[in-house]
Amino acid sequence: MSPTSDLEAVASHPHAITDPKRVPAQRYYSAEFARLEKEKLWPHVWQVACRLEDIPETGDYIEYEINNESVLVVRESEDSIKAYYNACRHRATALGNGAGTFHGGQIVCPYHGWRWNLDGSNSYVYASQRGFTPACLDKENLRLRECQVGTWGGMVFINMDPQAPPLEQYLGGIKKVLDPIGFDRMRVRWWRHVILPCNWKMAQEAFLEAYHVMQAHPSLAMGAADDDYDLDAFAGDFECFDEGHAHMRPSTSGELPVKGMTKAEYFVQYNNALYFGTDAFTTEREMFIQQGLLDKDIPDDEFPAKFFEALYEYAQGAGIPLPPPVTNTTGYGHIFPNLTFLPGYGTNIIYRSRPNGDDPENCVFEVWAVQIPGAEAGEPERPEREGPIPVDQWPQIFQEDFQNVIGQQKGVRGSGVDDLMMSGPYEAMIINSHRTIDRHLGGK
Ligand code: FES
Ligand SMILES: [Fe+2]
Structure with missing residues (x-):
C-alpha cells in the first residue's frame, strides 16, 4: 500500500492533513491538537x-x-x-x-x-x-x-x-517483519532518557527517515556531501501498514553510498561510527571480530562477507542465537504510535517518544540498547533508567539528532512556515504515522 495514495482528507478536526505532502505546523505545538491526541489517540492504541x-x-x-x-x-x-x-x-x-x-x-x-x-x-x-x-x-x-x-x-x-x-492484531504486518530479528531474545545493555523541548512526534521523526544522514551525521556519511553521497544506495523502499507501522528495507542496489571508498573501508567506518556514536548498534563484540579481520590480509571486496562469517562462527561458539542478518529483512522501522527501532547484529536501538505531561512542546525521549546475550550470560539485572541526561552529554550522533529537533521546534511555531514539506519516497514513514494519527483523531 502506498503511504500517501489513499489518504483520506479528514476535515473533522483542527490541523488535519489535507495534502499528504504537507504536515500543518500546528500539529507540533497546538494545545488543542495535543488535547485531541490525549483524548482520541493515546487511550486507544497499544x-x-x-x-x-x-x-x-x-x-x-x-x-x-x-x-x-x-x-x-x-x-x-x-x-x-x-x-x-x-x-x-x-x-x-x-x-x-x-x-x-x-x-x-x-x-x-x-x-x-x-x-x-x-x-x-x-x-x-x-x-x-x-x-x-x-x-x-x-x-x-x-x-x-x-x-x-x-x-x-x-x-x-x-x-x-x-x-x-x-x-x-494491532501489530499486524509489522510483526512478520520483526519476528525474524529475534527481539524476544534481546536483553537491555543500557537504558537512558532525555527531556527534549519539542513535540513527541518531532523527536520521533528524526528517527523515521535516513534523508538527514548526509547533512546531519558526517561520521555516518563519511564526510561525503550532496552528490557524493548516494542516498538511494543507503536507503531502500518503505513498507507502510494501515495500523501506522512501517519499516524501511535496506537498499539492494549493491552500490556503496560513498563514492571512492572500498567495501571494506565503508563497512569498517560505518561500524566504527556507530560504535563510538552509540555503543548499541555496533558493540564491543563486533568491534573485536572486526579488528581480528583487519589484522588479516582480506581482500577489500570480501570484507563484509568475511565479517558475517566470523560473526556467526563466534556466535555459535559463544551460544548466541543470532538471527539472520538484518540486511535480509529491515533497515529500521516504527511501531505506531511511538516506538522506533534500528536493528544491528543481534542488537537493536529502540526509541520511545511520548508527551511530557500535557505540554505539546516537551517530550520524554528514551533509548534502549538491547542485544542477544551469550549462553553463559545468565539472567541480567533489572535495568535501571539513566537520566534525564542533558543533550550535550549524549554521544555525538544522538546530539546531532537532538539538536536538529530542538531547532525544528523553534522554527515550527514561528511565522516562517505554515506546514512541513514531506518527501514521498524518503519521508514515507512520517507521512504514514500522521495519516494514522488523523484516522484516530477523526474517529475513523
Ligand atoms: S487507603 Fe488509599 S487513600 Fe486511603
Ligand atoms: Fe539521525
Missing part, C-alpha cells in the same frame, strides 16, 4: 509500557506515565502480567512510584492501608464494618481499575481501551 526484564519476579512493578495517566505494570505470576491505574480506590493515592516490588503479594496503600492482591482484587479495608457502606465495599467496586496487557518481543504493551482489538 503502547510499550516497559520491558519484561523490568518486572522479572512475582510482585515486581514499574510505573508508566503518559499525559496525566500513571499505570503500574505488575507481574502477577510467572506467566501473567497486569496493568493497573495507579490510584487507590479509597481516596486515589498512588500505590507505587517508579519501580519496586509489592512484597507478600500485596499492594498496600501508604495512606490508610487498604490492600489488594496482585490480581487486582481487594484483600483488606481497615475498619471496614463501621467505616463504609456495603455499596462502597462491593467487591467489583473495590477492584483496581486495569488496562489491557499484551506482550511481544520482550516488551509489555498496554491499551487503556477495553474494546481495543488484541495486540497481535
Whole structure:
C-alpha cells in the first residue's frame, strides 16, 4: 500500500492533513491538537509500557506515565502480567512510584492501608464494618481499575481501551517483519532518557527517515556531501501498514553510498561510527571480530562477507542465537504510535517518544540498547533508567539528532512556515504515522 495514495482528507478536526505532502505546523505545538491526541489517540492504541526484564519476579512493578495517566505494570505470576491505574480506590493515592516490588503479594496503600492482591482484587479495608457502606465495599467496586496487557518481543504493551482489538492484531504486518530479528531474545545493555523541548512526534521523526544522514551525521556519511553521497544506495523502499507501522528495507542496489571508498573501508567506518556514536548498534563484540579481520590480509571486496562469517562462527561458539542478518529483512522501522527501532547484529536501538505531561512542546525521549546475550550470560539485572541526561552529554550522533529537533521546534511555531514539506519516497514513514494519527483523531 502506498503511504500517501489513499489518504483520506479528514476535515473533522483542527490541523488535519489535507495534502499528504504537507504536515500543518500546528500539529507540533497546538494545545488543542495535543488535547485531541490525549483524548482520541493515546487511550486507544497499544503502547510499550516497559520491558519484561523490568518486572522479572512475582510482585515486581514499574510505573508508566503518559499525559496525566500513571499505570503500574505488575507481574502477577510467572506467566501473567497486569496493568493497573495507579490510584487507590479509597481516596486515589498512588500505590507505587517508579519501580519496586509489592512484597507478600500485596499492594498496600501508604495512606490508610487498604490492600489488594496482585490480581487486582481487594484483600483488606481497615475498619471496614463501621467505616463504609456495603455499596462502597462491593467487591467489583473495590477492584483496581486495569488496562489491557499484551506482550511481544520482550516488551509489555498496554491499551487503556477495553474494546481495543488484541495486540497481535494491532501489530499486524509489522510483526512478520520483526519476528525474524529475534527481539524476544534481546536483553537491555543500557537504558537512558532525555527531556527534549519539542513535540513527541518531532523527536520521533528524526528517527523515521535516513534523508538527514548526509547533512546531519558526517561520521555516518563519511564526510561525503550532496552528490557524493548516494542516498538511494543507503536507503531502500518503505513498507507502510494501515495500523501506522512501517519499516524501511535496506537498499539492494549493491552500490556503496560513498563514492571512492572500498567495501571494506565503508563497512569498517560505518561500524566504527556507530560504535563510538552509540555503543548499541555496533558493540564491543563486533568491534573485536572486526579488528581480528583487519589484522588479516582480506581482500577489500570480501570484507563484509568475511565479517558475517566470523560473526556467526563466534556466535555459535559463544551460544548466541543470532538471527539472520538484518540486511535480509529491515533497515529500521516504527511501531505506531511511538516506538522506533534500528536493528544491528543481534542488537537493536529502540526509541520511545511520548508527551511530557500535557505540554505539546516537551517530550520524554528514551533509548534502549538491547542485544542477544551469550549462553553463559545468565539472567541480567533489572535495568535501571539513566537520566534525564542533558543533550550535550549524549554521544555525538544522538546530539546531532537532538539538536536538529530542538531547532525544528523553534522554527515550527514561528511565522516562517505554515506546514512541513514531506518527501514521498524518503519521508514515507512520517507521512504514514500522521495519516494514522488523523484516522484516530477523526474517529475513523
Ligand atoms: S487513600 Fe488509599 S487507603 Fe486511603
Ligand atoms: Fe539521525
